[in-house]
Amino acid sequence: MYTLFTDSDTDLTLKEAREIGYKLISMPYSYNGKTIFPYEDYEEFDSKTYYDMLRAGTLPTTSAIGKEKYISYFEPEFAAGRDILYVHFSREMSATFNNMDEAVAELKEKYPERKFYGLDTKGITAQSLCIVYEVGDMYKAGKSIEEILEWAKTEVYNFSLYFFSEDLKFFHRSGRVSGLAAAMGTLIGVRPIITMNAEGKMVAIGKARGRKKAIETLLQYIEEKGDHIEDHRILIPNTGAPELAAEVEALVRERFGRDLNIVKVTTNPTAGAHCGPDGLGICFHSVKRD
Amino acid sequence: MSKRVLDGALFESMVKAGAANLYAFREAVNDLNVFPIPDGDTGDNMYLTIDSGASAPSDGPSGLGEASSRMAKGMLLGARGNSGVILSRIFAGIAAGFEGAASADLPAVADAFQNGSKEAYGAVSVPVEGTILTVFRDAVTFAGGRVGDGSDLGTYFEDLTAEMRRSLERTPDLLDVLREAGVVDSGGAGLVYIAEGMKNAIDGVEFTYAGKQSTGKAAKPIDIDTFKEDTELQFGYCTEVLIRLQNKKTDIASFDINDFKAKLEAIGESVVAFVDGSIVKVHIHTMTPGQILDFCQQYGEFLTLKIENMMLQHNETTIENKTEFKRKKVHxxxxxxxxxxxxxxxxxxxxxxxxxxxxxxxxxxxxxxxxxxxxxxxxxxxxxxxxxxxxxxxxxxxxxxxxxxxxxxxxxxxxxxxxxxxxxxxxxxxxxxxxxxxxxxxxAEGILTGMVSKAARSTEMNGVNIIEGDYIGFEGDTVYSDSPDKCEAAIELGQKLGAGDYDVILILAGADATEEEADNVKTLYEENFGDSEVIMMKGGQPLHDFIIIIE
The missing domain is CATH 3.40.50.510 (Phosphotransferase system, mannose-type IIA component)
Known part of the structure; x- marks a missing residue:
C-alpha cells in the first residue's frame, strides 16, 4: 500500500488530485505581506485575478516550505502503515527539498519499516504535469511503486516542454533560467524560447521576434522533437492567457491531428510568479531531452 | 615557531589584523559590488562590521571563548549590508564553537570555523552559491580536511586562504550576474582580505590596526537626483534593524527565528535574520519598509534602524584601484x-x-x-x-x-x-x-522605420502638401503624412506603411513628445492595427518625435 503525493508546482489542481488519488503538497507564494498556500487557502485557483495582478505590477515572491510542514504531510501516511511515492518538481529549482530530506530522515528513524520514494520529474509546471498524469494512470491501473519507478527511469526524459515568456523581468528577478544573459535585459517584442533540460534546469535556447513567430517556433519543436505524440497528452500551459492557449490548440490540431489529446493548463501561481503573465508553452512526448 | 594553540589574545589580534587588511583593500572590494543589487559598498560594509567586533571594548586579557564571543557580539551590533551580516554570523558561529574555552587546539579551531559556515548558511533564507557563503564553506572544508599531525595554525590558514582564493575565482562560474559583469563576488573578496590579514597575525607579520577608521562614506554624498519624480522604485529599500525582544510582547524563550524569517520572506527579499539571546538582527530588501517595522515591532523594540533607498547612487565615480580583483575588462x-x-x-x-x-x-x-x-x-x-x-x-x-x-x-x-x-x-x-x-x-532586413518630425519648410513631396511647422511622417526619403498634430501624422504614417500586416510595432517616443502624446499614439495604433503587438517606449531621441519600428 502506498500513497501518491505531488505538489502544487506541478500544476495538478486539487480537483484532479482528488480524482486520481494524489495528495497535494502546497508550495506557497507571497505578496503584499501575505503568504498564500495554493489549495489550502482556497479550493480553486482564480488565475484571472492573479495574473491581472501580475500585469498591474505586483511581483510575488515564493518560499520554501519547512521541515515541519513536510512532516505534517508525510507522518500520517507512515503512521497508517503506508509508503509514499512523491512525484515532485525539479530539485534544481528550489531549496525546499533539503528540508524535505531532513523531514524524511527524521521520520525514517521513527518509522524504520516505512519507505519513501521521490520521483523527480526534472521539470516544473507542465513538464512535471505530463509525468504526474502518466503516473496517475499507472496508479489507477494498480501498478506498484517499483513498476512506476522503472518506467520513470527513461520516460521522465521523453517529455519536452518549450515555452516563451512575455516579460523577462520576472525571470531576471528569480534567476532561475540560465543562458538569459544580461544582454537579454530589454527584449522589447522579442521573446526568449526556454526549455527544461534533462537536469531539470530551465535554459534559454533562442529568441523569436513577435508572438506569432514565437508560437511558430514552438510548433516547429513538435515537428522536430515529437515522438508518438498521439499516444500521450499534449499540454498547453499558459500564465493567464486562456484565449492564446485556445488559438494554439487549434493550430496544433490543424497541423498534427484533430484527435490529439490536448489539455490546456493554467500555470500555478508559484511558478507563474517566476515566468510572469502571458507566457505560453507546449509539452509533448518527445525524443530524449538534451 | 609553529603555533598549534589558539588563545584569546592571538584571536583578537587576528581579527584586528583582518580588519586592518580589509581596510587597506576595501575600495577594491567596493569596486566589485554587483550582486545582488546595489545596496551600498560591500567593502565598506564588511569593514564596518568586522571593525565593530575588533574594536569592541575589552576589560583586559580574556580566554578564547570570552574574546571571540565579545567580538562576535560587537559585529552583531555593527553588522551592515548583506555580506556584513553574513560575516557577523560566521564569527558568531566560530564564537559558539569556542564557547567557554580558554584556548583551542587546531582540530577544535577547524571545527569552530566549520561551525561558522553552518551558522552563516542558517541565517540566510535562500542561500545563493557563488557568494561569501560558498567561499567560506569551500575554504573551511578544504583546510579542515588537511589538518594532520604536521599541521599548525600557520599551515591551516595557508590552506584556508589558498582555497578561498580558488573558490573566489570560481564564483563567476556559479553566478551568471558575476560572469556577465566580469567580476568575482565582492563579499567573497572581502572575506579573502580578512582571512589573509588574520594569517598575517599568525605569521607574525606586522600590521597597524588603527580601529574605527572612517570609510570616507560620510564624505561621499548620495546623489538624490538619481531618483526622480517618475523613477520607478525597482530595488526598494535596504532595511536593517536590530530589535530587543520584549517580554511583554513575546515569549523570548520560545521565539522561533525560522518562522520569523519565513514571514519576512513574504514582505521582502535577500532576507538575512538571526537571533542572539534577546537581540534579533534583520537585513532585508523591501518595497515597503513600513511593513517590516510594523511586523518587527510586534516582537520587541528597535535598538537601531537603517533604511536606504537602493536606487540612489553616490555621485562620485569609484576610484580605479590597482589591485588584482578590480573590475577587469574581460577579453x-x-x-x-x-x-x-x-x-x-x-x-x-x-x-x-x-x-x-x-x-x-x-x-x-x-x-x-x-x-x-x-x-x-x-x-x-x-x-x-x-x-x-x-x-x-x-x-x-x-x-x-x-x-x-x-x-x-x-x-x-x-x-x-x-x-x-x-x-x-x-x-x-x-x-x-x-x-x-x-x-x-x-x-535587419525587412524592417520599416517610420519617423515623425517637425517640417522645416513648406513644400510638396510624394503628393503630400507639407507646411512648415507641421509634423510629417516619413520612411526613408518618402514623406507619407502631414498634420499639425504629431499623433495624427504618426497614425497616418502607420496606415500608409501597412503597419497592420506586421507582427510587432515598436514606437520610440522622442524627447519632444509628451507622455500624453505617447499614450495617445499607442492607443491609436492599437485601435487601428489590432493584430499587431504595439509597444511604446521612451526613446528620448532628439528631432524625431516618434520613431516607429515595424517588424
Missing amino acids: KKIGVIAVASGDGIKETFRSLGVDEIIDGGQSMNPSSGDIIAAAEKIDADYILVYPNNGNIIMAANQAAALYDKAALEVIPTHTIGEGYASLSMLDLSGADIDKIVADAESY
Whole structure:
C-alpha cells in the first residue's frame, strides 16, 4: 500500500488530485505581506485575478516550505502503515527539498519499516504535469511503486516542454533560467524560447521576434522533437492567457491531428510568479531531452 | 615557531589584523559590488562590521571563548549590508564553537570555523552559491580536511586562504550576474582580505590596526537626483534593524527565528535574520519598509534602524584601484559598437549587449576617428559596428579599413529601427563569426522605420502638401503624412506603411513628445492595427518625435 503525493508546482489542481488519488503538497507564494498556500487557502485557483495582478505590477515572491510542514504531510501516511511515492518538481529549482530530506530522515528513524520514494520529474509546471498524469494512470491501473519507478527511469526524459515568456523581468528577478544573459535585459517584442533540460534546469535556447513567430517556433519543436505524440497528452500551459492557449490548440490540431489529446493548463501561481503573465508553452512526448 | 594553540589574545589580534587588511583593500572590494543589487559598498560594509567586533571594548586579557564571543557580539551590533551580516554570523558561529574555552587546539579551531559556515548558511533564507557563503564553506572544508599531525595554525590558514582564493575565482562560474559583469563576488573578496590579514597575525607579520577608521562614506554624498519624480522604485529599500525582544510582547524563550524569517520572506527579499539571546538582527530588501517595522515591532523594540533607498547612487565615480580583483575588462570574442542618441535608446542598446555607444545620428554624424576611439575601448577579436544611419555607414567602413587591433565588421544598418531589430535577435555565443555577421545583417532586413518630425519648410513631396511647422511622417526619403498634430501624422504614417500586416510595432517616443502624446499614439495604433503587438517606449531621441519600428 502506498500513497501518491505531488505538489502544487506541478500544476495538478486539487480537483484532479482528488480524482486520481494524489495528495497535494502546497508550495506557497507571497505578496503584499501575505503568504498564500495554493489549495489550502482556497479550493480553486482564480488565475484571472492573479495574473491581472501580475500585469498591474505586483511581483510575488515564493518560499520554501519547512521541515515541519513536510512532516505534517508525510507522518500520517507512515503512521497508517503506508509508503509514499512523491512525484515532485525539479530539485534544481528550489531549496525546499533539503528540508524535505531532513523531514524524511527524521521520520525514517521513527518509522524504520516505512519507505519513501521521490520521483523527480526534472521539470516544473507542465513538464512535471505530463509525468504526474502518466503516473496517475499507472496508479489507477494498480501498478506498484517499483513498476512506476522503472518506467520513470527513461520516460521522465521523453517529455519536452518549450515555452516563451512575455516579460523577462520576472525571470531576471528569480534567476532561475540560465543562458538569459544580461544582454537579454530589454527584449522589447522579442521573446526568449526556454526549455527544461534533462537536469531539470530551465535554459534559454533562442529568441523569436513577435508572438506569432514565437508560437511558430514552438510548433516547429513538435515537428522536430515529437515522438508518438498521439499516444500521450499534449499540454498547453499558459500564465493567464486562456484565449492564446485556445488559438494554439487549434493550430496544433490543424497541423498534427484533430484527435490529439490536448489539455490546456493554467500555470500555478508559484511558478507563474517566476515566468510572469502571458507566457505560453507546449509539452509533448518527445525524443530524449538534451 | 609553529603555533598549534589558539588563545584569546592571538584571536583578537587576528581579527584586528583582518580588519586592518580589509581596510587597506576595501575600495577594491567596493569596486566589485554587483550582486545582488546595489545596496551600498560591500567593502565598506564588511569593514564596518568586522571593525565593530575588533574594536569592541575589552576589560583586559580574556580566554578564547570570552574574546571571540565579545567580538562576535560587537559585529552583531555593527553588522551592515548583506555580506556584513553574513560575516557577523560566521564569527558568531566560530564564537559558539569556542564557547567557554580558554584556548583551542587546531582540530577544535577547524571545527569552530566549520561551525561558522553552518551558522552563516542558517541565517540566510535562500542561500545563493557563488557568494561569501560558498567561499567560506569551500575554504573551511578544504583546510579542515588537511589538518594532520604536521599541521599548525600557520599551515591551516595557508590552506584556508589558498582555497578561498580558488573558490573566489570560481564564483563567476556559479553566478551568471558575476560572469556577465566580469567580476568575482565582492563579499567573497572581502572575506579573502580578512582571512589573509588574520594569517598575517599568525605569521607574525606586522600590521597597524588603527580601529574605527572612517570609510570616507560620510564624505561621499548620495546623489538624490538619481531618483526622480517618475523613477520607478525597482530595488526598494535596504532595511536593517536590530530589535530587543520584549517580554511583554513575546515569549523570548520560545521565539522561533525560522518562522520569523519565513514571514519576512513574504514582505521582502535577500532576507538575512538571526537571533542572539534577546537581540534579533534583520537585513532585508523591501518595497515597503513600513511593513517590516510594523511586523518587527510586534516582537520587541528597535535598538537601531537603517533604511536606504537602493536606487540612489553616490555621485562620485569609484576610484580605479590597482589591485588584482578590480573590475577587469574581460577579453571577448565579439564586441559591439552602436551609434545612437536619446537616453532611452542608449539604455536599451546597452541592455542588448552593446559595449560602446557613440552619441550621434541624423544631426550629428560621428567620424571614422570616433568609431576607432570606441573600438580602442573594447578588447575583442571581432567588433560589430552598427552605424544605424545611412550617412554613417561610409565612416564606419573607413574605420574598419583603418583599424587593425580587431576585425571590425560593419552591419550596414540605415536606421535605429534596423539596428534595434538586429541587436535584439543577435546571439553572440556562436563560434562562427561569418554566420553571426550574416545573421546580424539578415535580422535587419525587412524592417520599416517610420519617423515623425517637425517640417522645416513648406513644400510638396510624394503628393503630400507639407507646411512648415507641421509634423510629417516619413520612411526613408518618402514623406507619407502631414498634420499639425504629431499623433495624427504618426497614425497616418502607420496606415500608409501597412503597419497592420506586421507582427510587432515598436514606437520610440522622442524627447519632444509628451507622455500624453505617447499614450495617445499607442492607443491609436492599437485601435487601428489590432493584430499587431504595439509597444511604446521612451526613446528620448532628439528631432524625431516618434520613431516607429515595424517588424
